[in-house]
Amino acid sequence: MFRGTPVRHWLDAELGEIFGVAERPGPGTADLIYDQVAERLADPAFRPRALFRRFGIDVLATTDDPCDDLAAHRTLADDPGWTARVVPTFRPDRYLEPGQDGWDKAVARLGEAADTDTSGYGGYVRALEARRRHFIEHGATSADHSHADVRTDPLPEPEAARIYRAALAGTATEAETVAFRRHMLLEMGRMSSEDGLVMTLHPAVRRNHHPPTLRRHGPDTGHDIPLRAEFTDALRPLLERYGTAGGFQLALFTMDETVFSREIAPLAGFYPSVYAGAPWWFLDAPDAIRRFRRAVTETAGFSRTTGFIDDTRAFCSIPARHDMSRRLDCGFLAELVAEHRMAEDEAFETAVELVTVNPRRAFKL
Amino acid sequence: MFRGTPVRHWLDAELGEIFGVAERPGPGTADLIYDQVAERLADPAFRPRALFRRFGIDVLATTDDPCDDLAAHRTLADDPGWTARVVPTFRPDRYLEPGQDGWDKAVARLGEAADTDTSGYGGYVRALEARRRHFIEHGATSADHSHADVRTDPLPEPEAARIYRAALAGTATEAETVAFRRHMLLEMGRMSSEDGLVMTLHPAVRRNHHPPTLRRHGPDTGHDIPLRAEFTDALRPLLERYGTAGGFQLALFTMDETVFSREIAPLAGFYPSVYAGAPWWFLDAPDAIRRFRRAVTETAGFSRTTGFIDDTRAFCSIPARHDMSRRLDCGFLAELVAEHRMAEDEAFETAVELVTVNPRRAFKL
């Protein structure tokens, strides 16, 4: 089932390099491997903090609900025995989608968390701004957004306010709630240009594609399926306003490879604020990563890419993912050197920058 | 004209490996080659059945009109001197498109073939079901569908019935006939989930792109041109109902490569019913086949692909096509082994499974 997939590679790497498993998983080795892993997990050297140090992680960013008090982050930051950075990320999707069930309750919670009256549009915007400040105070450097598209068409403020009230009253049309969400994504860009949170976009996925599985197992259970993405026109209002503004930074992620050479690389090549995000989710794999570098580099170079980040929930796969990415980038650089498209000393320098300079700059770490 | 194309390769392989032609085709060798091929064709060893056996074909599937009585298939099945399987495939496109000329007459023929009154929607559906049974009784394992898109939006039955009557009366609008076709594609999925015919989809081609050529030479004369494809949203109603239903199987083919990694692989990775179909038509060629494997494998592995099938009408090109596909798959596997992404014994096993296990399972052979 997993042959030729990164899941297989990650599994091999986790078992072999972290847990010291030498046997190939199979019916004849399953019990042996289970026992070996179980024994290791009981060892204090395999506790999460110990592994975190062993993995050499500089920064780990969680994604968090804007209403989260971030107490766990504060606890960790205050812990004298803990030196690595674990920072929150502002993830406001559900608060920006009046068309989704439970939006009215979410907005009410937002008002409580921000101690602000969100019965009107102005208070709602102020509440979002306040929660962003709360996140920044707790170390956040980014705000992460994932909607069906990334259109950023502005609404006149009275129209936004009118739709907001209608949505709370349950009378907004679908077209209105979509228009409001797009307007609010632009607003998120405005706030990022003001408070400095890097804006990261992961659009164009049909979440919960299979409703029966959603009902039985809940969201994030393997049936989110990508859609076509469009950035050129969608982001134009946002980039017209903030694309060349100092301090504003935007990282574009996609699972639609067609935009790599057609839209993302040209946008990152012109706008000093735009970074081409690392291949993500289904594309976080050897051949896809190579396609990404080949599609993006000729237009945007290396400096306009974020460098690799993973978004795994499988903690033990982190070393394997970063190791794989580094090997692939080095392989790509080696090809350029072998074809006399880059000098060897430049390739050595770029290989290091891609894991040091680039992600620190792109995500303001 | 043909350098670098698979047509050239197939022609070389056919002439050389089947007809023993050693000369390169050209003005100086044309007569010689013609005579040599003509002489061979007169030899009983070059009769279709002899070549069929020589080619080592296990199963050949024709595509047939739902009204076909399949007498030829029965004759062949009853022939004691014939052991290979030649099975029909249910291809109902024209009966599902009320917007096409001649649909009313087609539906009348369908009623006659099924001995069912098709003046109303209920009888029409029963007639389709009856003809599918007829095909299954004659060995069919698949129903093949090719429309401009694969949307499967359901209509309430009374609305479907109303449009059906309007279409027969010639008063249905274009929007109605499109809605009806999409509803009927969902109905075909329901029938597949009930009678077990594998549903295969080959969408998104503008047929008869050049009307003057259509008028002069008829359909299937080289001017069908691909269109953008979309599967994620289009198939959602179908997959919501039958995507995880036991026995339902769906093979997705495309000439729009953009959906390989974006839509087909993720769908095949989640839904146990969905298979990624082999590269088809313009994509049945070395570089395209490599792109397919590289785009699909990292998400869906090998087991969720159908394995190679060809849809040629050039009988003598069958060995060359399958040989080429096997060499390309083995080359891809060898790359994975060389890059330490797969063990050698696994690659050997997978190479065999791709031409044995996979197509038999995907098409219920």
Place this chain on the structure above:
Amino acid sequence: MFRGTPVRHWLDAELGEIFGVAERPGPGTADLIYDQVAERLADPAFRPRALFRRFGIDVLATTDDPCDDLAAHRTLADDPGWTARVVPTFRPDRYLEPGQDGWDKAVARLGEAADTDTSGYGGYVRALEARRRHFIEHGATSADHSHADVRTDPLPEPEAARIYRAALAGTATEAETVAFRRHMLLEMGRMSSEDGLVMTLHPAVRRNHHPPTLRRHGPDTGHDIPLRAEFTDALRPLLERYGTAGGFQLALFTMDETVFSREIAPLAGFYPSVYAGAPWWFLDAPDAIRRFRRAVTETAGFSRTTGFIDDTRAFCSIPARHDMSRRLDCGFLAELVAEHRMAEDEAFETAVELVTVNPRRAFKL
């Protein structure tokens, strides 16, 4: 910034091969290199005409406004000391877009240039025809078109005339001006089929993506960003009429790679008038050129491609661009030979044809 980009390669090649610079550009060598280049530029051997001869350019085509009197072209053609061809290209975009600012004034200028009354649609069409004749008399072989899309839906002539008058009066709607532009692109095809100018299409770019940069620096300042392209349906009215007409030739360029295998290669494979244009703009780079050949060749072969052309405004980059393209094509041919997909003698012949036969035929040079 430029590592891995063709800009870097062109710069290296220009400095090294044209100006004899041996040092790598950097803070420590900037002054030295500047002085060396400045010294060379003062040398008569580095005057434009001398470089033109040294570069071995057979034909250079400018793109020109339809109202241009082409006096410079006439002067050059009449110069006994100048033997290479420098030809104009008819570029009527702005005259076909009533939705753009200044269209009414442009049309008035067109009338003056053609000495034709353009207050009505008939005169406008006759003026365009007259200016095309003027270009042909001055050596033009092509008409170049770049709009947001390439739809060619016809309007009935009275409707075209009505929209024309409304547009002059400033009362045409956006939908009407778009419909008019698409109708006029079809008209350009008709004229090409009559006067023989090769029709070249470079669609699907959002021009002046960043309005503040447009206001400050003007157009063509680095912020044109590609859009999705669509050719199959868009060109159908044009190709229905002229696609198989003797003398009509159409070259399709794109920055949306998705259409290479899906639309352009199948169109070029069927229509004798259609040529797949060389990779253009952001795609005029090694990996993109390889992707182009791999995506197009298997369907359309080599003979249906235009061969390389550049559209640079950086004069000194011309040798580097053509040299790079030739090396890449030869590398692609070598791969086909190494994989036994082409014989060596055929590869040698094709390598030469791609820089001699193909562009001369495709652009009627």
